[in-house]
Amino acid sequence: MLKENRTFRMLFFSYGLSTLGDWFDFIAVSILLGFVWKVDPMTMALLPIAYAAPGILLSQFAGVLADRVNKVRMIMSMNTLQAILTLLLLAMPNPFWFLVVVALRSAASVFNDPAQQTLTRQIVPEHQLLKASAMNGAVLQLGKLIGPLLGGLVAAVFAPALCLVINASCFLLSNGFLFAIRKVENHLPRPSAEEQPLPYRQAWQEGWRIFLQSRVLLFSTIFVIVTSMAIQLADAQFPVIFREKLPEHPEMLGYTISVVGLGALATVTWLHRLQEIRSYGWVLGGGVLLIGIGFSWIGVFQPDDGMYWLLVPASLTGVGTGLTSVGGNYLIQKESPPHALGRVRGIMQSLTSATFIIAPLLGGVIMTLLGPSTAFLWVGLLIVVIGGGAILLQRWIWGKRTKDVAVATATVGSERVG
Incomplete structure (x- = not known):
């Protein structure tokens, strides 16, 4: 596929570099706050909020924008802004301003996802959408696997600041690949008269109509929100339970996370x-x-079971992560009308981003009340029930997806013509 489609190849390499950079300085940011400034737990809890809050506030606006502007230029502009803000982190005098700049950088990254997904939908034939989603998923998992490991190594051997410089460089190198396809949208089919861009408010409302009238998109989003809430109850508490289970083997946390990444990578490769x-x-x-x-x-x-047995559930978690990440991206691209993909993506992203703020805080309370082991057991059983229920009720939840999209598209299209 990379050999046949030059445009997707350039977009894919660009996405890979920016994704690697995103994860490369993730550890560095944590080290600067936790070990250099030695912030208190409440301040540390603001870090995931700084990463997630911009998605709640800006995703829908970013989605509308992605459907209206040149997507390559949009991604290049946001990459440049993220590079500048990443370097600006080096000059921050205290944790407060550091977190402000992290939030601003996350806000810029919000605009990249709908633009990248929409452009992929436009340049990849429909019969290759799953391959494209799997390849992007593989890059994401590789970034999660390699980025923190390399970032942690560089931060330990040299300095966390070097990780920030490398991340900024990745954003700029990413733009180099995009520059080669900067005029690609000039050669894509132009919208017909009735498909000309609507005023922003009408375009936003149209996106919501498409979303609410599609059973697949609506029910899938509800499923993702419920699932994400359940997973996030425990996901941020892995260091806590490993500290309880294997206090003398902190390296097992790193091994387990790596195996999760490997399981996800193997799954997306198979898909x-x-x-x-x-x-x-x-x-x-x-x-x-x-x-x-x-x-x-x-x-x-x-612990008496043998600590390496933990790698088995880690591999199962990785396989599940691979299935849900690729399946979710494919569903959005397949079920959304091409002219409204950015808006639909933005709506779904804004709704699901809230779980990354609410659930970790609730998870901390549950861990404190029940203890890490009991909490992980019950949260895991809750997730099993959600997953098993989705399998049993899949016809009711997702129904006939092709028919739903056709109905939603036809309804909205008739409204626009009228």
Whole structure:
């Protein structure tokens, strides 16, 4: 696919570099706050909020914008802004201003996702959408796997500041690949008269109509919100449960996270071989089911069992992560009308981003009340129920996806003509 489609190849390499950079300085940012400034736990809790809050506030605006402007230029502008803000982090005098700049950088990154997804939908044939989603998913998992490991190594051997410089360089190198395809949208089919851009408010309302009238998109978003809430109850508490289970082997946390990444990478590589996903229930529900089994297994694990047994539930969690990440991206691209993909993506992203703020705080309370082991067990069982329920009720949840999209598109189209 990379050999056949030069435009996707350039976009893919650009996405890979920016993704690697994003994860490369993730550890450095944590080290600067936790070990250099030695901030208190409440200040540290503001870091995930700084990463997630811009998505709640700006995703819908970014989605509308992605459907209206030159997407390559939009990504290049945001990459440049992120590079500048990353370097600006080096000059921050205290944790407060540091977190402000992190939030501003996250706000810039919000605009990249709908633009990248929309452009992918335009330049990739429909029968290759699953391959494209799998390849992008593989890059994301590689970034999660390699970025923190290399970032932690560079931060330990040299300095955390070097990680920020490398990340800024990745953003600028990413723009180099995009520059080669900067005029690609001039050669794409132009919208017809009735598809000309609407005023912003009408375009935003149209995006919501498409979203609410599509059973697949609406029910999938509800499923993702419920699932994300459950997963985030425990996801941020991995250091806590490993500290309880294996206090003398902190390296097992790194090994486990790496195995999760490897399991996800192997899964998206396998999905790359398929032409399409015929059943969202088995892919999305099955993925969530595996994640729940992995969490519950970690909760009941005993050190006497042998610490390397923890890698088994980690691999199950990785497979589940791969299935849900690729399946979710494919669903949005497949089920959204091409002219409104950015808006639909932005709406779904804004709704799901809230879980990354609410659930970790609630998870901290649950861990304190029940203890890490019991909490992981019950949270895992809750996730199993959600995943298993999605498999059993998949016909009711997702129905016949092609028909739903056709109805939603036709309804909105008739409204625009009228």
